[in-house]
Amino acid sequence: MLRVGIIGGTGYTGGELLRLLSLHPKAEIVVVTSRKQAGKPIDTAHPNLKGLVDLCFEDVNPSQIAEKCDVVFTAVPHGAAMAVVPELLGGGTRVIDLSADYRLPVEIFEKVYGKKHEDPRENMYGLPEIHPEVRDAMLVGNPGCFPTGAILAAAPLVAAGVVERAVFDSKTGISGAGQDPSPVTHYPNVAENVNPYNLTRHRHRAEIEQELKAFDESVKTSFTPHIVPSTRGILTTAHIFVNQELTSDEVSAIYEEFYNGKYFVRMNKPSLAAVRGSNFCDIAFEIDQGTDRIVVVSAIDNMVKGASGQAIQNMNIMFGLDERTGLWTGGLSP
Ligand SMILES: NC(=O)C1=CN([C@@H]2O[C@H](COP(=O)(O)OP(=O)(O)OC[C@H]3O[C@@H](n4cnc5c(N)ncnc54)[C@H](OP(=O)(O)O)[C@@H]3O)[C@@H](O)[C@H]2O)C=CC1
Ligand SMILES: CC(=O)N[C@@H](CCC(=O)OP(=O)(O)O)C(=O)O
Numbered sequence: 238m239l240r241v242g243i244i245g246g247t248g249y250t251g252g253e254l255l256r257l258l259s260l261h262p263k264a265e266i267v268v269v270t271s272r273k274q275a276g277k278p279i280d281t282a283h284p285n286l287k288g289l290v291d292l293c294f295e296d297v298n299p300s301q302i303a304e305k306c307d308v309v310f311t312a313v314p315h316g317a318a319m320a321v322v323p324e325l326l327g328g329g330t331r332v333i334d335l336s337a338d339y340r341l342p343v344e345i346f347e348k349v350y351g352k353k354h355e356d357p358r359e360n361m362y363g364l365p366e367i368h369p370e371v372r373d374a375m376l377v378g379n380p381g382c383f384p385t386g387a388i389l390a391a392a393p394l395v396a397a398g399v400v401e402r403a404v405f406d407s408k409t410g411i412s413g414a415g416q417d418p419s420p421v422t423h424y425p426n427v428a429e430n431v432n433p434y435n436l437t438r439h440r441h442r443a444e445i446e447q448e449l450k451a452f453d454e455s456v457k458t459s460f461t462p463h464i465v466p467s468t469r470g471i472l473t474t475a476h477i478f479v480n481q482e483l484t485s486d487e488v489s490a491i492y493e494e495f496y497n498g499k500y501f502v503r504m505n506k507p508s509l510a511a512v513r514g515s516n517f518c519d520i521a522f523e524i525d526q527g528t529d530r531i532v533v534v535s536a537i538d539n540m541v542k543g544a545s546g547q548a549i550q551n552m553n554i555m556f557g558l559d560e561r562t563g564l565w566t567g568g569l570s571p
Pocket of ligand 2: 335336337380381382383409410411412413414415462464539
């Protein structure tokens with residue numbers, strides 16, 4: 238059994254890690270941290286897990302955690318992971334970080350996040366459909382939720398060298414903002430409403446660019462997010478402008494070949510409901526006949542394929558398990 242630790246166990250992604258790992262046949266959760274809820278049972282923060290995870294939150298230091306664990310998930314805010322990762326790695330454990338601390342080269346991170354990186358080191362971007370090399374990594378920077386849906390939607394066409402520009406328009410559920418309440422997440426501001434934000438400069442644009450430009454340096458990208466009145470899920474509409482005419486069969490072949498053997502990407506009508514609670518990314522496309530545009534739509538659960546499920550997929554690959562282990566569940570639709 239893999240001995241697993243979670244730093245930041247009271248949060249939304251920590252709760253999803255606990256929910257999914259409690260069903261994982263090859264993982265045993267041995268330590269879950271919280272500074273504010275230390276000593277309390279897991280189900281005080283996550284009532285849905287009563288009877289499933291029989292542990293209490295602990296406030297312990299990273300080297301004590303490393304001693305007990307083969308792998309540790311850091312499900313903490315940006316900037317907090319880099320404060321614990323060096324000690325975890327020094328203790329010999331492998332780390333999957335759900336924050337943005339290890340997704341970008343240091344100079345880009347510092348520019349985008351406006352803070353100094355305290356632990357500059359090479360990063361391994363944990364989008365396993367594109368980076369199977371995660372298998373050998375000691376530290377994986379698990380992707381952001383929006384970049385996961387956007388990159389998976391566009392990567393096959395960008396890798397085929399046919400894309401001039403990709404414009405991503407994403408709608409997200411509110412859990413992407415984490416558990417701390419704010420005016421943005423306040424019910425009257427979210428219910429029966431759609432809120433666009435960071436129209437041109439959302440920090441996730443850097444991740445999207447990093448991954449797509451690795452396939453084709455000349456591709457141009459734009460990204461605009463919106464919050465919709467849903468707890469979970471991200472639906473991304475990608476307007477992809479191409480440099481040549483393609484038939485529907487040709488585009489289908491490009492996607493089928495790119496995602497051949499990639500279990501968690503399905504060519505399937507995307508909807509938030511169909512992927513809710515699951516690690517799937519559903520993708521469909523339509524060619525805008527007579528124009529240079531292909532509309533590609535993807536749907537993920539931001540907390541599963543967009544965070545904790547993908548992190549467990551990475552763990553499975555890093556430890557030589559079938560990537561699907563513990564992630565068998567379908568979506569909760571309808
Ligand atoms: N929500 C989402 O859909 C997604 C989130 N992410 C990223 O995952 C990370 C976690 O997100 P999320 O679960 O939403 O966040 P939450 O705000 O819901 O939870 C944060 C957790 O981190 C702990 N924590 C906070 N500050 C520190 C610190 N300085 N040191 C140690 N622990 C700390 C908190 O517990 P306590 O204060 O008790 O210690 C809490 O358990 C973030 O970096 C986020 O950007 C990534 C993809 C999707
Ligand atoms: C609704 C909402 O606020 N969403 C978050 C996305 C959070 C996320 O998952 O990404 P990171 O891990 O990079 O923080 C946002 O736009 O900042």
